[in-house]
Amino acid sequence: MIDGWQHRTMASALSLAIVVFGVVAPISLSAEVQSAPPITLPQATTVIWQNDSSHPPSGSEVNETDTLDLVRSLIELSRQSGDLRALGKAEVLLQKVPASDLDAAVLSAIIDQRKHLFDKAAATLSRVLAAQPNHPQANFTAYSLAVVQGDYQQAGEACLRLGSIGYKLIEQSCRHNLMGLKGQPQKAFDGLQRVLNNPPPHIHQERAWTQATLAELAAAIEHPDTPALYHPTLALAPEDHYSAASLADWYLQHDKAQSALAILNGRPASDRLDILRLIALRQAGSPEAESLHSRLREQFSAAGQRDSAIHLHEHARFLLDLEQQPEAALELAKKNYEIQKERADKRLLERARRAVEASQ
Amino acid sequence: MKRVVIAILLYGFAVNTAxxxxxxxxxxxxxxxxxxxxxLDLALTDVMLHLTPETPPQLTWVELKNQADAIARHLVSDIVIRKGQAACELEAELSGLTEYADESFSVWQVHWQCPQEAGIFQPTTLDYRLLFNEDSLHRAVLTRHAPGMWLLPSGIHVLKPDSLPSTLLPPVSQNAAYGVLAALLTAGVLLIVRIRRLSSRQRA
Known part of the structure; x- marks a missing residue:
């Protein structure tokens, strides 16, 4: 039996439930989502798309060797242009090759490295190196991975193995790079410069790589000839956008916006290069800066909806240098430093920390 | 041989390349x-790289419209809507273009009809598989706008190759059950408060 007051209680409870669950909750939760962007209807003959990618055609009937070559060309395309679609396509193709193939495993580790899945890449390389300790690409990628993870002992071991299988100039380069990373950049710079004056036998790619290491060490010690040291690297490897970005960054730190823009001109619209472009345009007082700024803001917002950690460094830099949000930048720079610990990552973290201190 | 290897070695260089x-x-x-x-908003680059037989150097609106039926067949074969266990029948139509961060996207309206036997007591789910076999880094961002639906409120979900099917519409029975449960819980709390008040009065 339900008496009068119990009945009133039940009735008021139901009313309350309706109010709480039927009205309040939907209002508060539906405010989170965004509406879809507007739809346009172009004229019939309007050109709506141009093919600016250079993805190699992927036939369905290719053998294992052809597939690996295709994967290599897609990774190279991704490296040069920053094209993530090429990397995703390479990974799909690689799944068609048996996992027991060591070359395929190394390429898979390179893809994971580029996706910043460093632990997974390192585990794959350990397996390859256990089976074939002198695999050149596995050793080189293992060296790069160890450097980015701040494991200089592992990096040194991979570096020595590269020397023992004939890559003597690369061994010198990575040995001096590690010396610089461990706190002796001046000694490393002087030593590598002496090596380059009388180098062991090498091919031009080894020279380009070593020259880039020397330029990076020069930047680390604030050497006044840093640009002059980057130029031979870029002459030997014009599509080395990493070195181009480092040189542009050096110019920007020394208020030489026009020189930075000249180096960046004609290079792809990757996020790192675009951030440098924007800083340069701002320094130069160019009106083009605003539209690029808006586009980058929109791109970082869109990338943030995905599950990716690969934009952490650039997003932190964007927030620090262009959005004047040091706290948010520091948070991302810390997250980034947990994953990768190269010179640029450490420098960004220190700058973000200083910016937060200055703002308090 | 060394030249080939060294060219590949450079892949490892510059992990920080953006x-x-x-x-x-x-x-x-x-x-x-x-x-x-x-x-469904799908980048024209993805349509032309993966959903057409050839990738032309450029594309006009009328050329896209001429291929729309064939592209739509691709779309509906890789998007599965279910009412409970029953697969619904989908069709897609091209309705225009839009933009995200300076990139052009085609806009498709996907409609479906579910079998009559799948009643309102079954949830409607979306199993998105489009482009995952062509690009492992492809993702879909699902914005589910559901004002007034407190059980499964509005939200944004990133769909990946290993994602489970997403519920678009929860079953009515589940809604009702949670509604009754919520009401009973509230009634219970109020009942306890009332009993405690009565006890206090009696003691006084």
Whole structure:
């Protein structure tokens, strides 16, 4: 039996439930989502798309060797242009090759490295190196991975193995790079410069790589000839956008916006290069800066909806240098430093920390 | 041989090399007011790289419209809507273009009809598989707009190759059950408060 007051209680409870669950909750939760962007209807003959990618055609009937070559060309395309679609396509193709193939495993580790899945890449390389300790690409990628993870002992071991299988100039380069990373950049710079004056036998790619290491060490010690040291690297490897970005960054730190823009001109619209472009345009007082700024803001917002950690460094830099949000930048720079610990990552973290201190 | 290897060695260099933001991403919008329709925004680059027999140097609107039926067949074969266990029948139509961060996207309206036997007591789910076999980094961002639906409120979900099917519309029975449970819980709390008050009065 339900008496009068119990009945009133039940009735008021139901009313309350309706109010709480039927009205309040939907209002508060539906405010989170965004509406879809507007739809346009172009004229019939309007050109709506141009093919600016250079993805190699992927036939369905290719053998294992052809597939690996295709994967290599897609990774190279991704490296040069920053094209993530090429990397995703390479990974799909690689799944068609048996996992027991060591070359395929190394390429898979390179893809994971580029996706910043460093632990997974390192585990794959350990397996390859256990089976074939002198695999050149596995050793080189293992060296790069160890450097980015701040494991200089592992990096040194991979570096020595590269020397023992004939890559003597690369061994010198990575040995001096590690010396610089461990706190002796001046000694490393002087030593590598002496090596380059009388180098062991090498091919031009080894020279380009070593020259880039020397330029990076020069930047680390604030050497006044840093640009002059980057130029031979870029002459030997014009599509080395990493070195181009480092040189542009050096110019920007020394208020030489026009020189930075000249180096960046004609290079792809990757996020790192675009951030440098924007800083340069701002320094130069160019009106083009605003539209690029808006586009980058929109791109970082869109990338943030995905599950990716690969934009952490650039997003932190964007927030620090262009959005004047040091706290948010520091948070991302810390997250980034947990994953990768190269010179640029450490420098960004220190700058973000200083910016937060200055703002308090 | 050494030259080949050294060229590849450079892949490992510059881990910090930045990417463009153009990872393949599609956008899906579902609104509870039109529960049998989904808007799919798909980058024209993805359409032309993966859903057409050839990738032309450029494309006009009329050329896209001429291929729309064939592309739509691809779309509906890799998007599965189910009412309970029953697969619904989908069709897609091209409705225009839109933009995300300076990249052009085609806009498709995907409509479906579910078998009669799948009643209102079954949830409607979306199993998105589009482009995952072509690009492992492809993701879909699903915006589910459901004002008034407290059990499964509005939200944004990133769909990946290993994602489970997403629920678009929860079953009515589940809604009702949670509604009754919520009401009973509230009634219970009020009842306890009332009993305690009565006890206090009696003691006084």
């Amino acid at each position: 990417f463009s933001h153009e990872a393949s991403t599609s956008y899906l919008y579902w609104h509870s007011e039109q529960p049998n329709t989904l808007r």
